[in-house]
Amino acid sequence: MSQPEHGHNPPPGGQPAWGNQPQNSQPAWGNQPQWGGPSAWPPPQGYGQGPQGPRAPGWPAGAPYGQPQYIAPPKPGVIPLRPLQFGEILDGSFQTIRRNAASMFGSALIVQALGAVFVGVVTFFMFQMTISLDSVNSRAEFEQAMGPIIALVAGAMGVSVLLGLLGSVLQGVLAVPVARSVLNRRTGFKQMWKLAGKRILPLLGVAGLLTIGGLLALAAVVGIAVLLITAMGPGAVLIVLPLGLGSLVVLVWIGLKLMLAPAVIVVEHKGIYDGLLRSWQLTRNNWWRIFGITLVVILMLWFISQIVQIPASLAVGFIGETVAPHPDEETTASLLVVTTVVSAAVQALVGSVTFAFQSSVSALIYMDLRMRREGLDVELMRMLETGANPDGVPGGPSVPPRTSPWPPA
Template identity: 30%
Template sequence: MTTSPHSVWGTEVDWASGTLRDRSGARPPAQWMPAPQPGTLPKRPFTFFEAMDGGFRLLRFAPGATFGIAMIVHTLVTLAAGLTFTALVVGNAGFIGRVLENPEAGIGLNIVIQTVSVAASFLILSLVQLLSAFAAVAADSAFSRERTTLSAVWRALRGRRLRLVLLCVVCLAAHVLVLGVLVAPGLVLLVLSPAAGVLVATLGVALWVAATAYLFTKSALAGAALAVEDLGVFAALKRSWDLTRRGFWKSFGQLALSYFLSSQVVSLILTPILFVLMFVFILVFVVLSLDGGSGAAAFAGIALGIGMGVAIGAVAIGATALMFAFLSGVVAMVYLDRRMRREGYDLVLLHRAELEEAAAARTVDSTDPLAHLSGAGGPR
């Protein structure tokens, strides 16, 4: 192609052949690109309440990886705790009977039971390490709107499952050790002065609750870090400790408020359900009692009592699993937020989204015959 000097400004390079050609007045065709997908979670640091809202979003987006695994884990834990409690009661039935005959001993036993129940409610927080690992994997996929099933998350955690269980055991052992150290002076003093021993032991439990809140906040992100970054047990604990170093109070506020609100919501859900179940049980029991105490009525009453207990247990397990599923989702949100603020993880997510969109555009361009006919794909 030859061009005169005065027409140089009216030429352009033909990148297919490397030669000059007359500049066309029309704009070059733009390659079609799919619309950017915002994702279920925003690819930026979260505000205080956005992290809590992310827990609800994960429940809706990946119910199997949040509520499903929580239901499985809490069912197994409840069965194990029930069998252990039954074995203790049956093995010490005589001692418990003698204690209940003494009013003062009965009061002491009631205090011990209440203390154990409070301690157990805090010790079970160690399961959040396991549940938040599943939630973190689901949350990492939620940035690109990829729905993740429980089986997919289970496969993604291959090679890390044993470490997650070991992490839960380490956290549980640490909480029990701290509880033993703080309550031991009161137990020793209980032999010399029961009143002073109970007071010191109660103070030790109060201090343990405060220590648990601190240690839980500092170590809560370990399970998510282990799952997403493939770390060891103690490396994950160190990672969680570092991530919460400059955001402790914000993380503590998010986790504490999430735990409080979820427990209140669970109470609101449980109360009417349990009331209805108790009303139905009493109604059926009264109807059976009108039968004159026949053997069939007695058998039906026993079966009804067993069914009532199973129903109440199932409702309680489901409500507790829902609470911990939400809490584990919030933990995953806090973990991702801390990484975005400290390490710019949001830039990694944006770059990954760009690569995914480019790959999707290439796939559409290669499979759509109209793209070749219209030249939207450019020279090949």
């Protein structure tokens, strides 16, 4: 049986003969496309087309073929769901207060108004007692007049501590509208206190623990300084001054490490010890960043408050000088009352705004650290897609779905 000759008879299966191979469609080696010129290779089907159709010639294309394009993370609420920058924290705080003005500004205004009324009452009584000291003629009368003053000062310190406790509690409560605003969920005044109502006792415990600890540390530093000055004389200043500065640095360091405890207690439903420990862990390796943000915010708010309060004080003083240029004792007391009331009102308004903003910044720092360390942004995206727990606090314990007593259809 003779074999077919190459190039004459086709082999079985319809394959082309060896001598009739098809020509290759690739460009010749001498005709390769130059860099920057048109490509000789045909692009894949659909390449260069966007959602609105093919791109216009001459415009640069998007991402290279086979590489995913960058997609910005979603921003359903006041911040994008990713680790935040400093400007985004400030903008998110402003947006949170604007969207939840009744809950945040209203609650802060109540606490600041109580503090302003207390300061006004203390100022008025101190002025009256100072006037009464002018008529003192003996040591016994002086000691008798100093008794109410000392009692008033002690009462003022006690009320100041109480207002500080209320401020710490309110800082944790204000974390509720901030966390809900991340997913664009508005929070009313009643709803905020309803969601944070069960966490009031742990907040009071943390506030009391931090306040007592701070007072004990201050008392210890003052006691050591008094003992050193008593034993060593004026030369003890060389030891007391570095001791005071070092104690201040330690207190600031510990305070920033535990700054997030109120938000942790309210959002994650932690206890006192667990809240403090959780705040300490979240701020690890981020202390300097938190310190910088907090310092800039404090300086900014102080500058804004001075811009508002100084013209108001000057205006009140100018009106007083115009109405009564040579006041007697009764007129001075009346002007003092008016000045105190106006200053207290301005201070309450400015203080409520600054307190709400500072609390919002602290809560957003807490959310940012959780997104950096624990991937909270992924959990928030999942909640955004599924719409889970619409009446709760995002970032808190997961709420199990409601089960129906009826069997499924």
